[in-house]
Amino acid sequence: MGQLDNKVALVTGATTGIGLASAKRLAVEGAHVFVTGRRKPELDAAVAEIRTAAGDRVTGVASDVSKHDDLDALFAAIEQFGRGLDIVHANAGGGELAALEEITPQMLDHTFGINVAGTVFTVQKALPLLNAGATIVLTGSTSATDGTPNFSVYAATKAAIRSFGRTWAAELAQRGIRVNTIVPGPTNTPGLAQLAPTPEDAPGLLGMIASGVPLGRLGEPDEIANAVLFLASSQSSFMTGGEIFVDGGVRQI
């Protein structure tokens, strides 16, 4: 018996990092998981990895959260599966470093298009498919509430996520749908390493970031997935509009 037997879940941005760990955890607990990402080879590899851990309870749909047509095709595939949707982990996202002077309209549109609009329209288009008691988990960031230099655009998108989580929780409570936000601290993923200007610079950057974490290390994606499972399952049944920080103490101490 898994905690999520017979549930259907969607995890966006599940080809690597936090999304992949979340999707794998939800599938191991019994859910059938739809996973997305833009890069087909990485998506196929993620599906194979989840299959090895959890059997056939996984469907990959190559899909860009910033494209409405892609989202429509994704939700058509979930509708065709025929069991509605119980869990949405709107996780796809990312960012890049840029000082205020370096921010371009293209960069702003790109980051807000994925992290903000992508999250809005993922959740909006999921609404007709949501079963009674469905849960929505948004991926926030400790950046939403700090002032890390050169990270203002990304931080602003994650502050928007925090706000959406509260408002949508209020809007959806009458339908019995809960909305919560997982707040990872620095986590050992390809997305974090890609903040370095070159691959050679990545170990130095990751080491520097880890040294600023009270627990003295980066988080691992599986440690974030543990909290996603809690928010996605009935274990968190009296929780909505909330946040769980899994941040090694970064925003706590």
Ligand SMILES: NC(=O)c1ccc[n+]([C@@H]2O[C@H](COP(=O)([O-])OP(=O)(O)OC[C@H]3O[C@@H](n4cnc5c(N)ncnc54)[C@H](OP(=O)(O)O)[C@@H]3O)[C@@H](O)[C@H]2O)c1
């Ligand atoms: N790592 C951290 O320290 C950290 C901390 C706080 C919050 N977060 C958040 O955690 C989430 C996952 O990041 P991660 O660290 O796990 O990075 P990651 O390993 O780079 O994963 C990002 C995922 O999102 C997908 N993605 C990116 N743009 C997309 C788009 N337009 N449409 C669909 N999928 C897209 C990527 O796949 P494709 O490239 O194939 O599309 C990939 O699967 C993000 O929202 C990030 O902001 C990360």
